[in-house]
Amino acid sequence: MTTYRTPFTASLTGAKWAFSTRRVQQSDVVGISDRVEEARSGDLVLGRVEKIGSHKRLQLTSGRGSELYPDDLVVVACGDRYAPDQFEGIARLNRQSSDLLASGGVLGQMRQKNGKIACPTTIVPVGLLTDANGQVVNLSSYAETTARPGARPTAIGLIGASMNSGKTTAAAALANGLRRAGHRVGVVKITGTAAFGDYNAYIDAGAHFVCDFVDAGMVSTYRQPVPQIETALELLLGLAGEANCDVVIVEFADGILQSETAALLRSDYVRSEVPSFLFAVPDALSAVGGSATLSEIGIAPLAITGVVSQSPLASAEAEAMTGLPIWTRDALCDPAKANALLASAASTAPFCEVAA
Template sequence: MTALTPITPEVLARAKWAFSTRRVRRKDAVRLSENLAEATSGDLVLGRVERIGSHKKIQLAEGRASELYVGDLVVLACGDRYAPDQFEGLAELDPEGADMLAGGGVLGRMRHRHARMSAPTRVVPLGLLTHGSGKVINLASYALHEAERPQGMTVIGVVGASMNSGKTTAVARLAHGLSRAGYEVAAIKATGTGAFGDFNAFVDTGAAYVADFTDAGMVSTYRQPLARIEAGLDTLLAHAARHGCEVAVVELADGVFQKETADLLKQPHVRDSFAGVVFAAPDALAAAGGCAALRGMGIEPAAVTGMVSCSPLGAAEAETATGVSVVTRDELADPAQANALLGRLVEGRDATQPAVAISEVGVAA
C-alpha cells in the first residue's frame, strides 16, 4: 500500500509552480505519494532543488521567470523531452534526484544532451501530489474538454528543419499579419515541450485565441500516442472555433524528421486538414532538404521562411533549389501580404472544402 503524507497549503504556497502546471487547481493537492516508480507523464511532483545546472530559472505558471536557488520547493510535471539543441529525457523519477529537462517545468531522467549544454538542474522529488482520495494529480485531468475538429476553419501549418529554424517567429508574424488584416486568428502550438516562450510570443501578436498542447493535458508530446496528439490538436482547433476564430496558424515542434511531427504529417486526417504548410529553414540547403521531405509525404510547401529569409543571397539560393517562394518575417506580418498568402492557400484548396472568405484588408489602429 502506498504511503500518503498530508501536505499543508502553506508548503504548497511556498513552492514555485511551473508554467506546465498552470491549469491545475492547487487546492486539489492535499497529499504526497512516495510511489515515484509509477509516475507517468503529466503527474505533478513536489521537489526540492538540489543543484543548479543548465536551467537557472523556472518559468512560473504566472507567466514570468523566477531565479532558482538551492533549497527551493518546486512543482513540476513528470515528462519526456525531445530537444536536439538541449536535452532528451524520459518521464522517470529517481528518489535520489531527477533532472529538470525544461524551464517550463518538466522533470525526468536525462538521456542525452547537446555538447554545449551543461548538466541539468537536479531536483530531489519529495513525492507525487495527490487528491484526498490518493489519486495522483495529472495534467490530463485539467485539460480542455475533448472536441472534434471544426468545419469551416482555415488551418495553416508551420513546420521546420529543426529547433531554432524560425517556426515560432513565423507563426507569430503570420498570426499578427492576419489579425491586422481583420481576421479572428488562433495561434496554436500542437507539439513540443511545455514552456511559456512560444506561448507568450503568440499572445503578443494580438491573436484572438492562443493555446498549446498543455491545454490538451500533455506536458510534452514526445513519446505520446499519436492518437492522443491528434485528438489534442482537434480539441485545440475546436475551442479556437468556439472563440470565433476563422483562421488557425499551427506550429509543429522540432524538425520534420522528429518522430511525432513526421507521424502527424503522414496522417491524412492531419495533413489534409491544412490549407497549406509553411516551411521554416535556417539556410538554403535545409530548405531544399525539408521541401523534398515534405513532398515525399505528399505535401507541397506553400512558402519557405525562417532564418534563411534574413539573407537575400540565402533566400535566392533557397528559391532556386526548391521552386518555392521565400517570405520574410516582415512580409508575414504585413496585413496585405498575409492576406494574399491566405488567399493563395484558400484558392488552392479542394473546392469541396469549406474555407474562410478573403477579406478586404483593413489595418487596425
C-alpha cells in the same frame, strides 16, 4: 504509500508552480505520495532544487520566469522531452535526483544532451501530489472538454527543418499580419514541450486565441501515441472555431524528421485538417533537402521562411533551388501579403470559408 499532514499545504504555498501546471486547480492537491518511481507523464511532482545547471530559471504559472536557488521547492510535471539543441529525456523519476528537462517545468531522466549545453538542473523529488481521493494529480484531468461541433477555421501549418529554425517567429509574424488584416486569428502549438515562450509570443503578436497540447492534457508530446496527438489537434482546432477564429496557425515543434512530427505529417487526418504549410529553415541547404523530403510525402509548402530569410544571399540560393518564394518576418507581418498567403492556403482547403 500516501501520507497527509498539516505542514504539507504550507510547503505547497511557498513552492514555485511551473507553467506546465497552469491548468491545475491547486486547491485540489491535499496529499503526497512517496512512490515517485511509479510516476508517469503528466503527474505532478513536488521537488527540492538540488543543484543549478543549464536551466537557471523556472517559468511560472503567472507567465514570468523565476530565478532558481538551491533548496527551492517547486511543483513540476513528470514528462519526456525531445530537443536536439538541449536535452532528450524520458518521464522517469529517480528518488535521489531527477533532471529538469525544460524550464517550463518538466522533470524526468536525461538520456542525452547537446555537447554545447551544460548538465541539467537537478531536483530531488519529495513526492507525487495527490487529490482528496488519494489519486496522483495528472494534467490529463485538467484538459479542455470537447469543443462544440461547428465550422473549422482555415488552417495553415508551420513546420521546420530543425529546432530553432524560426518557426515561432514566423507563426507570430503571420498571426500579426492576419490580425491587422481584420481576421480573428488562433494559434495552436500541437507538439513540443510545455513552455511559455511560444505561448507568450503568439499573445504578443495579437492572436485572438492561443492554446497548446497542455490544454489537451499533455505536458509533452514526445513518446505519446500519435492517435492521442491527433485527438488533441481535433480538440484544439474545435476550440479555435468555438472562439470564432476564422483562421488558425498550427505550429509543429522541432524538425520534420522528429518522430511524432514526421508521423503527423503523414497522417490523413492531420493533412485533411491542415492542408497547407509554411516551411521554416535555417539555411539554403536545409531548404533544398527539407523540400525534397516533404515532396516525398506529398507536401508542397506555400513558401519558405525562417532564419534563412534574414540572409538575402541564402534566400536567393534557396529560392533558385526550390522554386519556392521566401517570406521574411516583415512580409508575414504585412496585412496585404498575409491575406494573399491566406487566400493561397484557402484554395487548397475547399471546405473552409475565409471571412472577408
